[in-house]
């Protein structure tokens with residue numbers, strides 16, 4: 094019956110999401126799968142991870158009351174349903190339509206999971222929806238029945254059509270990837286909108302905040318404008334910022350036409366709150382290109398192989414088949430990439446460049462950030478233990494599942510990637526008089542790969558760098574991305590027209606000498622190598638070979654006294670600072686409820702404070718590198734507004 098075949102090839106998989114009892118935190122899902130005449134048996138699969146967050150989370154553990162029937166709700170034949178593994182059911186459907194009903198317990202209020210209570214509902218498709226193996230490219234449709242009259246729906250998906258009466262709204266996704274990549278916010282959020290060119294931007298703001306919404310909108314407008322300038326326009330007509338104002342902020346998760354950001358709602362009592370918001374927004378919005386559209390084949394469905402590449406390695410039989418193959422994103426297990434340093438490190442770094450160019454931060458703040466944060470990175474004991482490529486590859490088992498010892502033997506690919514991205518930006522600009530750097534390199538990857546829906550590879554990244562620099566930079570990549578060499582950042586900063594010097598240890602916030610506290614200035618900074626949890630006195634980390642390490646303190650010890658005086662998280666550092674480096678102190682602590690004591694010989698922190706400032710005597714070449722870096726027009730000394 095050809096007519097049926099034609100219909101079923103286009104018929105979407107339809108999902109219905111209800112939330113009739115929001116206080117139960119349970120979504121009720123119904124999934125209707127149309128006839129799939131070419132499939133006698135189908136695998137019904139639940140995703141194990143959410144793209145952008147590289148950890149297997151086994152979302153299926155929140156699924157219960159699973160009910161699989163035929164299309165009319167009648168039981169399937171005995172033995173027609175077999176659970177194959179934790180997240181896969183094999184159904185003998187004989188190609189006929191079937192229906193799946195289940196509930197999802199949604200009580201994880203993070204950007205990467207799902208949540209429902211009587212104030213709102215939020216979900217990521219990866220933690221709510223089954224898919225049919227092999228049918229990821231089939232269109233999907235979602236109908237939402239909000240919990241209450243008056244609840245609105247915000248999502249990047251376009252509306253499909255109204256179904257039935259009242260509150261139910263339907264949304265269309267081109268395929269499962271788009272469904273999974275389009276989070277929903279359902280509730281009484283405030284909606285703010287603005288346009289840049291012909292692209293409409295929406296901010297759906299949930300929760301209690303002391304932020305000025307007009308200011309947030311202005312920040313978003315500046316961020317998207319400056320980012321759009323890097324990429325030459327926007328690859329979407331509409332983009333949605335879902336912002337959850339919560340007691341504690343926990344970051345964002347990027348999507349192709351939207352983002353979810355969880356921010357500390359009451360943290361806008363100073364300018365720093367707005368800068369943090371801008372930083373997060375700039376980072377996440379940059380991802381709309383870098384990782385969501387510019388990515389390797391592990392991290393996204395690629396519809397076409399590169400014909401040139403297939404021709405370059407001719408193997409009989411492959412030539413004709415591969416250029417049009419679909420490499421589907423695998424939702425069931427770890428998807429390994431060596432490029433997270435590019436997706437996260439470069440994005441993190443370029444967010445700072447975007448803020449500078451958008452006039453949200455000033456050159457002075459940018460230099461201060463380097464002065465404050467580089468010394469912290471440059472003294473992390475684990476920074477050169479593992480290459481960036483390896484850190485990326487093992488993100489699934491280390492970054493997202495850190496052991497207590499992570500800080501000592503590893504480092505975040507965000508942080509290492511950030512500094513490597515800055516070093517790469519400067520290395521590129523030093524080759525071309527400052528004109529073209531990392532933004533242009535990413536733009537090139539966008540034009541040649543992302544825009545054309547082609548996946549990138551490690552060699553493509555090196556080739557893009559070579560094109561911007563005008564020569565191969567393999568030495569850079571071999572040493573700092575594939576290898577484990579120390580980044581020569583201070584030397585690069587000097588070549589880019591900055592003065593990089595040591596700041597005296599007791600300098601307070603660059604105050605003039607006359608204004609410094611003389612008592613504080615005189616006190617030397619003794620060092621234990623202990624890091625305590627912020628709100629408790631338990632040990633979070635002990636730096637290898639530090640005084641505390643040699644004295645035998647370890648993770649989880651609860652420090653209670655220094656030289657017989659009770660300490661709290663607030664006073665521990667002060668009691669240590671009562672002594673000079675070289676002094677001995679006695680630290681009392683509990684280990685598994687046993688009181689113990691240890692003698693520490695205090696040392697000196699290896700961390701050296703830096704001062705980073707524009708070098709007024711820098712040569713012409715260095716000055717032009719610096720101007721290009723900050724996006725300053727040739728004559729100006731300040732970034733444009």
Ligand SMILES: [Zn+2]
Nearest residue numbers: 376380437440
């Ligand atoms: Zn990111």
